[in-house]
Each structure stands twice: as structure tokens, then as C-alpha cells.
Amino acid sequence: MAETITFYMLGGLILLFAVLVVSTRNTVHGIIFLVIDFLVVALLYASMNSMFVAAIQVLVYAGGIVVLYLFVVMLVNHKRPPEEYADPNRRNWLGAAMTAAVLGELVIIGAYASLRPAAVSASATKVGYVKETAMVLYTDYIIPFELVSILLLVAMVGAIILARREW
Amino acid sequence: MIDSVVIPLLKILIVLNAVLVAVTFMVLLERKVIAWTQVRLGPMRVGPHGILQPIADVLKLMIKEDITPVKADRWVFTMSPMLVLVPALIMFAVIPFGPTTSLFGREVTLYITDLNVGLLYIVSVTSIGVYGIILAGWSSNSKYPLLAGLRASAQLISYEVAVTMALVSMIVSAGTLSMVGIVNAQASQGVWYLFIQPVAFFIFFVGGLAETNRAPFDMPEAEQELTGGFHTEYSGMRVALFFLAEYANMIVLASVATTLFLGGWLRPFPNVEALAFLGIIPSWCWFLLKTFVFLYIFIWIRATLPRYRYDQLMRIGWKVLIPLAIANVVVSGILKVMF
Amino acid sequence: MGPITPTHYVLLSSALFMIGVFGVITRRNIIIIFMSIELILNAVNINLIAFSLQWGNSIGQVFVLFVIAVAAAEAAVGLGIILAMYRNKETINIDEMNVLKW
Numbered sequence: 001m002a003e004t005i006t007f008y009m010l011g012g013l014i015l016l017f018a019v020l021v022v023s024t025r026n027t028v029h030g031i032i033f034l035v036i037d038f039l040v041v042a043l044l045y046a047s048m049n050s051m052f053v054a055a056i057q058v059l060v061y062a063g064g065i066v067v068l069y070l071f072v073v074m075l076v077n078h079k080r081p082p083e084e085y086a087d088p089n090r091r092n093w094l095g096a097a098m099t100a101a102v103l104g105e106l107v108i109i110g111a112y113a114s115l116r117p118a119a120v121s122a123s124a125t126k127v128g129y130v131k132e133t134a135m136v137l138y139t140d141y142i143i144p145f146e147l148v149s150i151l152l153l154v155a156m157v158g159a160i161i162l163a164r165r166e167w
Numbered sequence: 168m169i170d171s172v173v174i175p176l177l178k179i180l181i182v183l184n185a186v187l188v189a190v191t192f193m194v195l196l197e198r199k200v201i202a203w204t205q206v207r208l209g210p211m212r213v214g215p216h217g218i219l220q221p222i223a224d225v226l227k228l229m230i231k232e233d234i235t236p237v238k239a240d241r242w243v244f245t246m247s248p249m250l251v252l253v254p255a256l257i258m259f260a261v262i263p264f265g266p267t268t269s270l271f272g273r274e275v276t277l278y279i280t281d282l283n284v285g286l287l288y289i290v291s292v293t294s295i296g297v298y299g300i301i302l303a304g305w306s307s308n309s310k311y312p313l314l315a316g317l318r319a320s321a322q323l324i325s326y327e328v329a330v331t332m333a334l335v336s337m338i339v340s341a342g343t344l345s346m347v348g349i350v351n352a353q354a355s356q357g358v359w360y361l362f363i364q365p366v367a368f369f370i371f372f373v374g375g376l377a378e379t380n381r382a383p384f385d386m387p388e389a390e391q392e393l394t395g396g397f398h399t400e401y402s403g404m405r406v407a408l409f410f411l412a413e414y415a416n417m418i419v420l421a422s423v424a425t426t427l428f429l430g431g432w433l434r435p436f437p438n439v440e441a442l443a444f445l446g447i448i449p450s451w452c453w454f455l456l457k458t459f460v461f462l463y464i465f466i467w468i469r470a471t472l473p474r475y476r477y478d479q480l481m482r483i484g485w486k487v488l489i490p491l492a493i494a495n496v497v498v499s500g501i502l503k504v505m506f
Numbered sequence: 507m508g509p510i511t512p513t514h515y516v517l518l519s520s521a522l523f524m525i526g527v528f529g530v531i532t533r534r535n536i537i538i539i540f541m542s543i544e545l546i547l548n549a550v551n552i553n554l555i556a557f558s559l560q561w562g563n564s565i566g567q568v569f570v571l572f573v574i575a576v577a578a579a580e581a582a583v584g585l586g587i588i589l590a591m592y593r594n595k596e597t598i599n600i601d602e603m604n605v606l607k608w
Contacts, residue, residue: 003509003510004509004510007510007514011514011518014518014522015518015521015522015525018522018525018526018545019525021529021538021541021542021545022525022526022528022529022532022533022538022542022545024538027535027537027538028240028243028302028305029243030537030538030541031541032243032302034541034544034545035298037545037548038548039295041548041551041552044552045552045555048555048556048559049559050555050558050559050567051282051283051284052284052287052567053551053555053567053570053571055284055287055288055290055291056287056291056571056574057551057574058291058292058294058295059287059290059291059294060574060575060578061544061548061574061577061578062294062295063291063293063294063295063297064294064324064578065544065577065578065581067294067297067298067301067320067324068581068582068585069537069540069541069581069585070298070301070302071301071317071320071321072537072585072588072589073537074301074305074313074317075589075592076537076588076589076592076598084599085534085599085601085602086534086601087601087604090601092531092532094531095527095528095531095532096528096532098527098531099524099525099527099528099531102520102524103521103524106517106520106521106524109517110513110517113513113517127558127559127562127563127564127567128558128559128564128567129283130283130284130344132564133564133567133568133571135564136563136564136565136567136568137564137568137571140565141568144572148572148575148576151575151576151579152575152578152579154579155578155579155580155582155583156582158582158583158586159582159583159585159586160586161586162583162586162587162589162590163585163586163589163590165593
């Protein structure tokens with residue numbers, strides 16, 4: 001019972017803040033809503049017993065990536081509102097219609113699925129703890145791990161070069 | 168019901184009240200210690216030897232006028248002090264003040280909770296604390312706070328990397344992320360981690376000074392620079408919240424350093440039987456004593472060292488501390504595998 | 507409203523995904539577009555964790571760590587591009603970044 005209430009509350013907050021992010025006019029407000037959204041997603045992970053990923057979500061996403069967005073917004077913030085010029089070939093109504101269609105399908109799927117509830121399978125092993133995740137990460141997936149570290153190095157060097165001023 | 172709801176609530180109440188009172192008296196302590204270092208007396212008027220000075224400070228800040236700049240973004244301007252204070256306070260949820268003791272006939276753990284990722288929780292919440300500063304600087308709609316806010320947050324995120332790497336080498340030694348587990352690991356090793364990982368301690372200490380904007384890294388908020396930094400436009404209770412947050416951050420940092428490097432609630436030489444008479448002092452008293460030593464060292468450093476310039480500060484963070492921390496992780500890993 | 511099955515999580519992540527896609531298609535401010543991309547990546551992460559819970563092994567969690575690392579790299583490079591573009595054209599309206607248009 002407590003799990004059900006938690007899931008619906010957290011899910012509702014996630015979707016609410018996501019809608020606020022994509023519909024706000026002020027960029028900094030959008031960033032604040034995005035941070036709150038990421039924190040609620042981390043709470044959702046914690047309710048799914050994945051403490052490690054929740055902490056990493058807060059540390060990297062909410063505490064790193066969005067801070068980067070905030071810095072860039074401070075640097076490019078100028079007084080002219082950016083939504084003045086619109087490309088005449090833009091078809092926003094098509095995007096809204098497709099989104100509404102998919103969301104309607106999701107409602108239908110949800111209603112259908114609630115008539116035939118799937119079985120909740122209990123997991124025997126401890127999932128979400130640091131040790132188990134680390135064992136899988138460093139033994140089975142060591143090569144993607146090293147590749148991701150090279151990717152991060154490349155991204156760091158690339159970002160520095162792209163954002164450098166040409167004196 | 169009692170064990171799962173009432174006792175944690177009581178613990179939270181006690182810890183929050185203790186922290187808020189401690190923070191106000193930290194202000195007095197800092198003024199007194201800096202005064203004695205400079206061969207003068209500090210606040211002496213209010214109460215005997217100035218003991219009641221914090222009460223006078225709080226009263227003054229509460230009755231001051233609350234000024235909001237006209238073009239400031241109202242919501243963000245009001246919310247930023249809270250955004251700075253809340254991460255500092257919720258970090259106290261995982262700090263262990265003592266082991267399981269029996270109080271009033273009940274087994275009570277002297278910490279609010281013991282997450283199995285406790286250390287990672289502290290690092291994550293520290294990285295959220297950046298938002299209040301940037302948003303305070305931006306929402307003031309004024310040049311100096313914006314620049315100071317950007318500088319302060321750039322300093323915070325630079326030193327965050329070094330501190331996290333130093334903590335990674337600590338985790339390699341301890342083998343667990345939970346704070347209680349780290350103290351127990353020190354008890355089983357018989358020696359504080361200060362002696363096993365001195366480099367990590369040094370990096371954590373210096374990085375912690377920079378993270379809490381304390382001297383010698385307090386350029387973003389010093390009065391001589393940028394006219395007061397990111398809290399220039401704030402007045403009254405809101406600026407009190409900023410200072411509360413800074414001192415609460417300091418206390419959290421001192422507590423974390425105590426838990427990780429000085430053995431938490433353990434008495435000195437916990438495995439030596441000859442010194443068992445030291446067990447008379449309860450465990451949380453040892454914890455508070457060690458935290459107090461760190462706080463005193465923070466104030467001492469502020470009274471003694473001059474301030475770093477901003478480019479020197481960034482150079483130290485990126486070019487000195489991060490390579491040192493990474494080398495420390497590698498060496499710790501090698502030593503841990505070999506022994 | 508029975509117990510929470512993975513179906514619930516899949517529906518939540520699909521809804522979040524579609525909100526992110528709507529943001530990418532509709533908005534003109536390039537920073538909001540990037541933030542909507544981050545929403546899409548978060549939707550994928552929720553999906554992966556839900557299935558990791560259902561299957562009972564940690565492979566989903568490892569995949570989430572990789573997705574988060576890749577999102578961080580992509581955000582850094584993307585913001586570098588935005589900064590470079592802003593220095594040249596003084597705009598963050600994506601409809602005005604059409605120098606290569608025929």
C-alpha cells in the first residue's frame with residue numbers, strides 16, 4: 001500500500017515537472033524544474049531499492065550536468081527573448097499531435113494492462129547494492145567501462161577546445 | 168510504530184536543534200578565537216564575556232528590514248537561502264554520533280540512519296549545495312552578485328572532484344561506503360585512518376576548506392572582494408540563513424572528517440586494553456570533542472593565513488589536488504591488494 | 507490499484523519519453539531542447555532500473571551507469587557547441603542556426 005502511494009506520487013511529480021520544463025518561457029526556471037525532476041527521479045530509484053544509482057543520479061545528473069547547463073545559461077543570457085523568430089517551415093502542430101496520439105495510446109495500454117495484471121517477480125539476489133553492481137561492472141563489463149572512460153576523456157578535451165576563445 | 172517513527176523523529180529533532188544552536192554559537196566562537204589570536208578580546212558586552220552575543224545577533228537580524236530588489240526574480244530570490252541551508256542540514260542524517268547504546272531501557276542507535284551508501288550520499292548532497300549560490304547570485308539581478316556567484320560555484324565544483332577522489336581512496340581502504348561501517352573498520356584495524364591515509368586527509372581537508380568557502384579560499388564572499396559576494400543584495404533573516412548554511416556546512420565537514428579519519432566515536436587506541444579507563448567518557452562525547460578540534464583548526468587557519476587569489480585557487484584545485492588525489496587512489500589500490 | 511508491476515514503470519517512462527520528445531520538436535530555445543534530451547535519457551534509465559528489478563540481476567544498473575556517463579559527455583560537448591555558436595551568431599534560437607541551409 002505504501003509502495004503504491006509512493007509510486008503514484010513520485011510518478012505524478014516527475015511528469016508534472018517534466019511538463020513544466022518543456023513549457024516554461026524562462027530558461028532558468030526550466031533548469032530549476034529540471035533539477036527538481038532529477039531529484040524526484042532519484043527518489044524513485046531509491047524507492048526501487050537502487051540506492052547506488054540514486055546517489056549517482058544526484059551526484060552526476062543533478063549536481064553536475066545541470067550545473068553545467070546553469071553556467072552556460074548565465075553566459076548566454078541576453079535580453080532579447082529567443083523565441084521571436086520562427087522558421088516558416090516549422091510544424092509544431094504535428095509534433096503536438098504525435099505526442100498526444102502516443103500519450104493516448106499509453107492511456108489505452110494502461111487501462112488494458114490493469115485488467116490483466118502481470119506477476120511481480122521477487123528477486124532472489126540483492127539488486128541495487130554497491131557490491132553486486134560493482135562485481136558485474138568490473139568483471140563482465142570491464143571493456144565497456146574502459147571505453148566509457150576513454151569517451152569521457154575525449155568529451156572533456158573536445159569541450160575544452162570547442163569552448164575556448166580564439167585570442 | 169515507536170521504533171520506526173517516534174524514535175527517528177526524536178533523533179531528527181534533537182540533531183536539528185543541536186545543529187542550529189551550535190551554528191549560532193559558532194559565530195561567537197569564531198569572533199572570540201580570532202580576537203584572541205589578534206591580542207584583543209572580542210565581544211565582551213552582552214552577557215558575561217560576551218556569551219549571549221549570538222542571541223543579540225539573531226534578534227538584530229530578525230528585526231531588520233527585508234529588502235528585495237525590484238527587478239529580482241521573486242521566487243528564486245526567496246528560495247535561494249533555503250536552497251543553501253537545506254543540503255547542509257540534511258547531511259546530518261547519516262553522520263554517526265555513536266554506536267548502539269541502551270538509553271532508558273531501549274537499544275537506540277546514536278545516528279539517524281545508516282545508509283549503505285552513506286558516504287556517497289554526503290558527496291551527492293554537497294554537489295546540490297552549489298545551486299543555492301548560483302541562483303542567489305543570478306536572481307539578485309545585479310553584476311557583482313552574479314560574478315561572485317559564478318566564481319563561488321566554479322570553485323565549489325572544482326574542489327568537489329578532488330574531495331571525491333580523496334574519498335574514493337578512503338573507500339578503498341575501508342571497503343564499505345556506510346559511515347558506521349567505516350568507523351567499525353577503523354575499530355577492527357586498531358588505528359585511525361589518519362595514519363593510514365595521510366594524503367587523503369590532506370586533500371579532504373584542503374578541499375573541504377574550499378568547499379565551504381572558508382579562508383584561505385574565501386574570495387567569493389570576503390567583504391574586500393566583490394562587495395560581499397553573492398549575498399550582497401540580501402538583508403535581514405535571509406543573509407542569516409546564508410551564514411547559518413556556511414557554518415552548518417563547516418560543522419558537517421568537521422563531522423565527516425572526524426568519522427572518516429579520526430575514528431568517529433572511538434576512544435584513542437580503541438584496541439589497547441591498558442587505556443580502557445578512557446571508556447568512562449561516552450562515545451558521543453569523543454565524537455563532539457574531535458569535531459570541536461577540527462572546528463577550532465578551521466578558525467585558526469582563518470585567523471592565520473592570507474587569502475588566495477582566484478586564479479591561484481583554481482590552479483591549486485585542478486593542477487595540484489586532482490593529480491595528487493588520483494595518484495593516491497592508484498597507490499591505495501596497489502597497497503590494498505599487496506597487503 | 508494493485509501492486510506496482512514493471513508495467514507501471516514502463517508506462518511512466520514512456521510518458522516521460524514523450525514529454526521529452528515534445529520538448530525537442532516544439533521548442534526553439536536550444537537549451538530547452540537539450541534539457542528535453544536529458545528527460546528522454548532519464549526515461550530510458552527508469553525503464554532499465556525497473557527491468558533490473560524484475561530480472562533480479564544488476565545488469566540494468568550497470569547499463570544505467572553507462573547511460574549517465576554518456577549523457578554527461580554529450581551534455582559537455584553539446585554545451586561547448588552552443589557556446590561556440592553563440593559567440594559567432596549571438597543567438598540561441600535554433601531556427602536562426604541555418605547557415606548550412608541551401
